[in-house]
Structure formats: C-alpha cells, structure tokens
Amino acid sequence: MQSGESRVKRSLALPIVGWSALTLVLVGAFIATIGALNMTVYGSSMFVQRYLEAISRDQISQILEIPGVALSDAELEERGLPADTSVAMLRAGVISTGPKDVRIVSDVAEENGDHTVTASYRLGSSITESTFTVSPLERLWGVLDSWSFTESPLSVINVTVQHGALFSVGSLDLDTRATKSGDELKAFSQSAPYLVVAPAEYELGYESTLLKAAPVDLSVAVGEPSEAIIDLQPTTEFVSQVQSEIDEYLAQCTTQQVLQPAGCPFGIAIDDRIRSEPVWTIVTNPVVTLTPGEDAFVMPATEGTAHISVEVQSLFDGDIEQLEEDRPIVMGLTVRIKPDGVSLAIEIT
Structure with missing residues (x-):
C-alpha cells in the first residue's frame, strides 16, 4: 500500500501538471494567433493592400x-x-479615380x-x-510585424500650362508660379512638378x-513621372472683351475731326483745300480673333472700314464737292492678361 505521504504528493502533482499543460496550450494558441495575424492583418500583403484601398477612399492624410x-x-534629389x-x-479631393478590386497576386x-x-x-x-x-520595421510590442515601403510609391506629374500659369485638378485650383520669382514669373507658359499619390487617375x-482648357485625363503609375500639358485658349468672353475695347477705341478715334486721327489705324491725305471739319x-x-503667340495672345493684321465725310475745294479749278470715301482700317493686337487675372493689357501693332 502507498503511504499517505505518497498519495498527497501525487494529488498535488496532478493540478501542477494540469496547469502546465493549460499554460502550454495557451502559449501555443497565442503564438499561433500572432503567427496568423502576421500572415494576414499585419502581413506585408495586407500592408500593400491597405495602401491601395486608402487611395480609393481618398484618405490622403x-x-x-x-x-x-x-x-x-x-530622395527628391535622387529622382532629379x-x-x-x-x-x-x-x-483629398484631387484624385479622379483610385484603384478598385485590389487583389494580391x-x-x-x-x-x-x-x-x-x-x-x-x-x-x-x-x-x-x-x-x-x-x-520590415521594428515589431509592434515585440511580436506584431510592421512594414515600410523601401521606395516611396509617390509619383510626379510635370504640369505644363501653355499660354498661362493656372490649372485645376479635382476640386483644387493651382498656380504653377507658386515657387517662382523674378523673370520666371513673366513667362507666357509655365511649368512645375507636383508630387502625387499613385496609382491613381487625375483629371x-x-x-x-477668360481662359479655358480641354480636360486632360492622366493615369499615373507607381514611381513613374507623368507629363500633363494644359492648353489654355481664349474663351468667347475673352474675345468679346477685346472686341468691345477695340470698338470703343475706334469710336474714340472718330471724335477727332482731322484727316489723320492721332494714334489711330486709319486716315486720309487730301491735296485740295479742306472747307469743313x-x-x-x-x-x-x-x-x-485671338491665337497664342510667343509671349502673348495675338490678333494678326485685320481689316475694317472707316468712312470720311468732308467738303473740299479743288486747287486746280476751284470746284467744291462733298467727299464721301471709305478708308481701310488695318490693325493687329497683342493681348496679355494682367496679374489680377481679369484686366487686359492690349497693345496695337
């Protein structure tokens, strides 16, 4: 027969063995759980997938x-x-379309x-x-994997605005002159690089x-620079404003009751005696009509017609007559938009 002491020792050992086994089970379950988390939620695949899905949700910050x-x-310097x-x-509010139906291949x-x-x-x-x-980065709490992109997935769009400096993307209006100074600000066309999230589509x-450009749809790949050319052209309102100013200018010319109105693109030379104003x-x-030139919008030499009415007396025979004659108007223009974005600077050529 076993002694009472032996029975006591065995009865004490049973709970210890039970707790040890339970501890091993719990530790194993914990390790398995960590392993599963590192393969899924905290895995490298999920890290990339979360990035792509965040673009689709426009969670730029x-x-x-x-x-x-x-x-x-x-890194910017390395990319030139x-x-x-x-x-x-x-x-946020800039991307047109982000990646959908993301799947890790x-x-x-x-x-x-x-x-x-x-x-x-x-x-x-x-x-x-x-x-x-x-x-891989240092693990969270020493057990959960964390990751970093080895090379930034951001891309660059080199935006060139022809015949201006302003453009819009999504809900944002931008000025390509923002970081420029001096003579750079005077250029008729402007360009600037912009960092963007990729992959994504932009409009x-x-x-x-005064100005309008047709939309440019751009699909931007990861880490690859893209080019966007915004071709600004005069709007109907722009042309109408110039037309109104030219009409007013010519109307002012008609108030000069002389044969050669000063600073005006029409006139007449008469050898006979003038008897009336x-x-x-x-x-x-x-x-x-306006088209882009090298440094401004231009109108080529364009014709119109002015009419003069004046009484003249012939120096040859003394006859008096009322001269009624159409005279050509020939004028060209260069037009620039002033820094306020609204006013026009018009120069007659």
Whole structure:
C-alpha cells in the first residue's frame, strides 16, 4: 500500500501538471494567433493592400503617414526633383479615380527580409498590376510585424500650362508660379512638378472667364513621372472683351475731326483745300480673333472700314464737292492678361 505521504504528493502533482499543460496550450494558441495575424492583418500583403484601398477612399492624410511614403529631400534629389517640388496635390479631393478590386497576386520573401508584393487592381477601365518592395520595421510590442515601403510609391506629374500659369485638378485650383520669382514669373507658359499619390487617375484642366482648357485625363503609375500639358485658349468672353475695347477705341478715334486721327489705324491725305471739319464714322470694325503667340495672345493684321465725310475745294479749278470715301482700317493686337487675372493689357501693332 502507498503511504499517505505518497498519495498527497501525487494529488498535488496532478493540478501542477494540469496547469502546465493549460499554460502550454495557451502559449501555443497565442503564438499561433500572432503567427496568423502576421500572415494576414499585419502581413506585408495586407500592408500593400491597405495602401491601395486608402487611395480609393481618398484618405490622403492617412496615406502620407504610412512608413516609406513621404519623400525626403535626398530622395527628391535622387529622382532629379528640386527640394521645393510642390506637395499641393497631396490632399483629398484631387484624385479622379483610385484603384478598385485590389487583389494580391504574389508576396515573395527575399533573403534580406524584404517582401516583393505584386497587386492587381482596376484603374478606370483597365486592369493593371504594380509591384512594391516593403521592408520590415521594428515589431509592434515585440511580436506584431510592421512594414515600410523601401521606395516611396509617390509619383510626379510635370504640369505644363501653355499660354498661362493656372490649372485645376479635382476640386483644387493651382498656380504653377507658386515657387517662382523674378523673370520666371513673366513667362507666357509655365511649368512645375507636383508630387502625387499613385496609382491613381487625375483629371486636369482649367476654366475661367477668360481662359479655358480641354480636360486632360492622366493615369499615373507607381514611381513613374507623368507629363500633363494644359492648353489654355481664349474663351468667347475673352474675345468679346477685346472686341468691345477695340470698338470703343475706334469710336474714340472718330471724335477727332482731322484727316489723320492721332494714334489711330486709319486716315486720309487730301491735296485740295479742306472747307469743313472732317467727320469720321466706322463702317465695319475689324473682327477680333485671338491665337497664342510667343509671349502673348495675338490678333494678326485685320481689316475694317472707316468712312470720311468732308467738303473740299479743288486747287486746280476751284470746284467744291462733298467727299464721301471709305478708308481701310488695318490693325493687329497683342493681348496679355494682367496679374489680377481679369484686366487686359492690349497693345496695337
């Protein structure tokens, strides 16, 4: 028979063994859970997927906080970009379309611990893929994986505004002269680089009272620069304003009761004696057309017609007659929009 002491020792050992087994089970379950989380929620694939889905939800401020997204001055220099490259487009309300139906195609672990993740998604009407390299960071609470993009997925759009400086993208109006000074501000056409979130689609254009550009749809790939040319052209209102000013200018010319109105694009030379004050009227005004020139909008030499009415006496035989004659108006223009964006500076050529 077992002694009472032996029975007591065995009875004490049973709970200890039970608790030890339970502890092992719990530790195993915890490790398995951490492993599952690191394979899914905290995995490299999910890191990339969350980035792409955040673009689709236009969560730009959150995207910029993702490790490896923001570009340092050194990284900008490596890409051949100035340190003052505009970040004005890195905000909500700018993207036209973000990636949809995101699916991770592959996730390859590299020997150095990095992961190469390829994602498929629909952007607009196209299905495309992008590959990202992500690097491990210090684990959260020592157990959960965290990641950073090895190279920033941000891209650059080099925007050129022909015949102006302003353009719009999404709900935002931008000025390509924002970081310029001196003579650079005087250029008729302007350009500037803008950092943008990618992959995404953008629609750039412009419309104001005086200028309008057809929309430019741009699909921007990860890490690849894109070019956008905004072609500003005079609006009907712009042409109408110039026409009104020219009509008024010519009307002022007719108030000068002389044969050669000063500073005016019409006149007449008469060898006979003038017996009355000349009266000028405008028969047809030159019709304004505007096209972009090298440094301003221009109207080529355009014809109109003025009419003079004056009484003259022949120096040859003394006859008196009322001269009624149409005279050509020939004028060209250069037109610039003043810095206020509304007023016009018109120069007759």
